[in-house]
Amino acid sequence: MAEQKEKVVLAYSGGLDTSCCIKWLQVENNLDVIAVVGDVGQEHEGLEKVKQKALKSGALECLVVDMRDTFANEYLAKALAANAMYENKYPLVSALSRPLISKHLVDAAHKFGAKYVAHGCTGKGNDQVRFEASITMLDPSIEILAPVREWDLHTRPEEIDWALEHGIEVPVTKASPYSIDDNLWGRAIECGTLEDPWAEPPADIYTMTADPVEAPDQPEYVELTFARGLPYMINGNQKSFLGVVYALNEIAGKHGYGRIDMIENRLVGVKSRECYEVPGGLALIQAHKALEDLVLEREVLHYKLGMEQAWATAVYNGQWFSPLKEAIDSFMVSTQRCLSGTVKLKFYKGSCTVVGRKSAYSLYDYALATYDKDDAFDHTAAKGFIQLQTLSTKTWAANRRQEGAPAELFDAEKQAGPLTKGKYEGVTSIGVKAVIEEAEAVLA
Known part of the structure; x- marks a missing residue:
C-alpha cells in the first residue's frame, strides 16, 4: 500500500519561482502538491496552459479560479474609496490581490484536507508577509511553507539552471530576468537593470502603456460617471466596475499614462527600485479625488487624507483582514454615500488632467466663490x-x-x-x- 503523503496547497503563477516550488516541495518535503491559480486579470498565455504546466511539473491537482469580478467589486472598490496610494505614490498593485488569493488558498486547504499552504515569495519581499499574515488571520492552524526562503538557489540564474536540470519549463531567460507581477489594476516590474536606481528603465518592461512620445498627437476626453463612489459609466456607456477598469486601462495606456518609477520603502526595511504601470487605476483615483473635492465637507476631506494613508499602509503591510483595516473601511463607506457625479478627464502624451466635474451633491456655491457682482460672501x-x-x-x-x-x-x-x-x-x-x-x- 502506497504511503499516504501530507498535502500542501501552493499559490501557483506559472512563473520561475512557483514553477520550481512544485518540484521542490515534492523532492525536499515529500508532499503532494495542489496548485491554485488565481485569475486576477494578469497577462498570461492562457490559464489552461498554466494548469497543464503545473500538472506536468507533478502537481496532484491544479485549480484555476476566476477571481476578477470579486477582485474588482470587493477589493479594488475599497481601494478606490480609500484613494489607496502607499507613500502617496504606489497604488498597491500586488498588495490588493494577495489577500484574495490567500482566501482561496485557505478554502482549497480545507477542501483537500491539506495541512500546509505554500507560496513562492522571496525572503526580503513584501508578498511573503501579505500571504502569511492573510492566511494566519483566516486560519491560524494552517502551517505555512516558503521554499524560496529555504533553498540554496541564491540568484535567478541559479534558479533557472536548477529548473532546466529538473525539466521544468520557465518563462524567463538569463537575458531577460525581470520579475513581474500583474493583475487587472496594473503591473509591478523589478530585478535586472532596474536594480540600478540611476539606470533609465528599458522600453521593453512596459506592456500596458505606450511611450508618451509615440502616443496620439490629439488629446482624448473621457467622462466618468460615479454612483456612491464607484464609476459605472464611461462617456455615457454603462459598464460594470470591472468593465470600467478594463476600458480605462486601454484608453489611458494608449496615451502613455500610468507609469511610475520610484524608490520604495519595503515593509522588511529595504529600499527598492520599483517600476509600475497602473494606467486605469491612477486615472480612476485622480477622477475619484476630484469628485470628492467637490462633494465632501472640508473637515471630512481633510481627515480622510490621514485615513487613506493608514489604509494604504495597513494593506501594504498585509493587514487586509485586520480589525484596523476593516474599521477604516467603515469610515470610507460613510464618505461615499453621496459621492455621485461626473468627472471629465483629458489624456494627452503621458498626462491625465481633470478638466471638469459636476454633481447634484456639489458643495461648490458659485455665489460664495465668485468675485463678480453676484458675490454673496460676507466680507465684513x-x-x-x-x-x-x-x-x-x-x-x-x-x-x-x-x-x-x-x-x-x-x-x-x-x-x-x-x-x-x-x-x-x-x-x-x-x-x-x-x-x-x-x-x-x-x-x-
Whole structure:
C-alpha cells in the first residue's frame, strides 16, 4: 500500500519561482502538491496552459479560479474609496490581490484536507508577509511553507539552471530576468537593470502603456460617471466596475499614462527600485479625488487624507483582514454615500488632467466663490474671523518679542560657517551657502 503523503496547497503563477516550488516541495518535503491559480486579470498565455504546466511539473491537482469580478467589486472598490496610494505614490498593485488569493488558498486547504499552504515569495519581499499574515488571520492552524526562503538557489540564474536540470519549463531567460507581477489594476516590474536606481528603465518592461512620445498627437476626453463612489459609466456607456477598469486601462495606456518609477520603502526595511504601470487605476483615483473635492465637507476631506494613508499602509503591510483595516473601511463607506457625479478627464502624451466635474451633491456655491457682482460672501465677517484665528499666535509673538527671542530659528542670510551654533544651546543652524559649499567639497 502506497504511503499516504501530507498535502500542501501552493499559490501557483506559472512563473520561475512557483514553477520550481512544485518540484521542490515534492523532492525536499515529500508532499503532494495542489496548485491554485488565481485569475486576477494578469497577462498570461492562457490559464489552461498554466494548469497543464503545473500538472506536468507533478502537481496532484491544479485549480484555476476566476477571481476578477470579486477582485474588482470587493477589493479594488475599497481601494478606490480609500484613494489607496502607499507613500502617496504606489497604488498597491500586488498588495490588493494577495489577500484574495490567500482566501482561496485557505478554502482549497480545507477542501483537500491539506495541512500546509505554500507560496513562492522571496525572503526580503513584501508578498511573503501579505500571504502569511492573510492566511494566519483566516486560519491560524494552517502551517505555512516558503521554499524560496529555504533553498540554496541564491540568484535567478541559479534558479533557472536548477529548473532546466529538473525539466521544468520557465518563462524567463538569463537575458531577460525581470520579475513581474500583474493583475487587472496594473503591473509591478523589478530585478535586472532596474536594480540600478540611476539606470533609465528599458522600453521593453512596459506592456500596458505606450511611450508618451509615440502616443496620439490629439488629446482624448473621457467622462466618468460615479454612483456612491464607484464609476459605472464611461462617456455615457454603462459598464460594470470591472468593465470600467478594463476600458480605462486601454484608453489611458494608449496615451502613455500610468507609469511610475520610484524608490520604495519595503515593509522588511529595504529600499527598492520599483517600476509600475497602473494606467486605469491612477486615472480612476485622480477622477475619484476630484469628485470628492467637490462633494465632501472640508473637515471630512481633510481627515480622510490621514485615513487613506493608514489604509494604504495597513494593506501594504498585509493587514487586509485586520480589525484596523476593516474599521477604516467603515469610515470610507460613510464618505461615499453621496459621492455621485461626473468627472471629465483629458489624456494627452503621458498626462491625465481633470478638466471638469459636476454633481447634484456639489458643495461648490458659485455665489460664495465668485468675485463678480453676484458675490454673496460676507466680507465684513473676515476681520473678526482673522482676529480670533490669529489670537493664539499673536499672544505668542508678543511674548517672544518682549523677551527678546528671535522670531525665526534659522536665519540663513547671517550664517557664516558650515555648522554654526544658534543663540540657544542645542540648536544647530545650517546656512544655505554653507550647505552648498560643504556638498561641493564632498563631491570634489
